[in-house]
Amino acid sequence: MTTSRIILTTSKISILDIDDEAESAVSSLPPCKLKWRQKQLWVLPLQKNEQHYLPPLQSQSWLSNCLQRSSVGLVCIDPNVGETGLRVWTNACEQAKKKAVLRVPFNSELSSREKLFRSRLRRVMDSSLAALLLLILSPVLLGLMLLIAIVSPGPVFSRQLRAGERGKLFQVIKFRTEAIHKGQVTSKMTHFGKWLRQYCLDGLPQLVNVLRGEMSLVGPRPWKLDEVIRMTQEERRQLRLLPGMIKLHQEDMRSHVFGSQSTPVL
Structure with a gap:
């Protein structure tokens, strides 16, 4: 050993x-x-x-x-x-x-002022929209939190480690969909958790990640650690992108990187 x-x-x-x-x-x-x-x-x-x-x-x-x-x-x-x-x-x-x-591959292409301005403007827009959506959806979020606590007592949220923009590691916040057994979260989903997954409601708390600047509203999903390890040096350049709640061509990109054995991220 x-x-x-x-x-x-x-x-x-x-x-x-x-x-x-x-x-x-x-x-x-x-x-x-x-x-x-x-x-x-x-x-x-x-x-x-x-x-x-x-x-x-x-x-x-x-x-x-x-x-x-x-x-x-x-x-x-x-x-x-x-x-x-x-x-x-x-x-x-x-x-x-x-x-x-x-650690991500060095980017030899220097960002222009125009690109930097667009990036900052996008962050401001994302944060503003996320704050507005959190305010509008607050009754729905509170209702879902209450139902999760009633159906499956335990933590309301789950936090999953992901790699974001420029390799930054952060915790993605989601509603917990897994069952609790002897105080531990299991891999088995509750019936209410399946319903949340079916209508993509479990990802609503990610608006907090958007508000923090860790994610965008639209973009590739954040990467799991095991996926990052399996990437080649060239494929790790994708870690420069800011991940988003709503995916864009994510499955095609992951299939290209990992082949047919790729698994969903969130």
């Missing part, structure tokens, strides 16, 4: 105490290296010829404590660290309240 390893390529190494309390082990975290760049931490896959390893990472809380006590403001994660590595690092960033993004 391969031991998890981390390389810290910097002249300064901060030594932190490891909590002695029971913690969840991260034995399957693939080897990776860290680079510091002006308060940015880059998480990159480990190359075979690199040596001088730090002690193995034993717990996610230890990693979260390191991030929390550091001056890092942004964590840029290379998708090539694998799905397990992505989830460990994104969870640690969330616990430490650090912003996390995926």
Whole structure:
């Protein structure tokens, strides 16, 4: 079994105490290296010829404590660290309240002022329309929240990690459609959840994501982490786009990337 390893390529190494309390082990975290760049931490896959390893990472809380006590403001994660590595690092960033993004291919085409103006104008329009729709649909949203709480007691909303514009990681907010068993969300949908999915009502809370600037009203759906990992370097250029609530040619694009085995995103 391969031991998890981390390389810290910097002249300064901060030594932190490891909590002695029971913690969840991260034995399957693939080897990776860290680079510091002006308060940015880059998480990159480990190359075979690199040596001088730090002690193995034993717990996610230890990693979260390191991030929390550091001056890092942004964590840029290379998708090539694998799905397990992505989830460990994104969870640690969330616990430490650090912003996390995926590393996307460099765009050599500089944005013109006109494109920048259009992008900002679109964001203002999206935010304004999202706020208006939230206000108009507030009775419907409150009614659906009440019905979900009655039909299936538990969390009203579900949050799913997705990759957005320029690799930014964020939580997509939806109405919960899955059943609750022994306090845990299962993969089985409730009858009311199926009805919500049928009429696409489960995605209405994504208006909050639009209001935050994480999504647009119209555009490609945000990508799952496992889909990003399976992308080629060229296909990851699609991560530059701002995702949207209403999809445009999404199935064709995903079929091109993943073939016939592509699965729906939301």
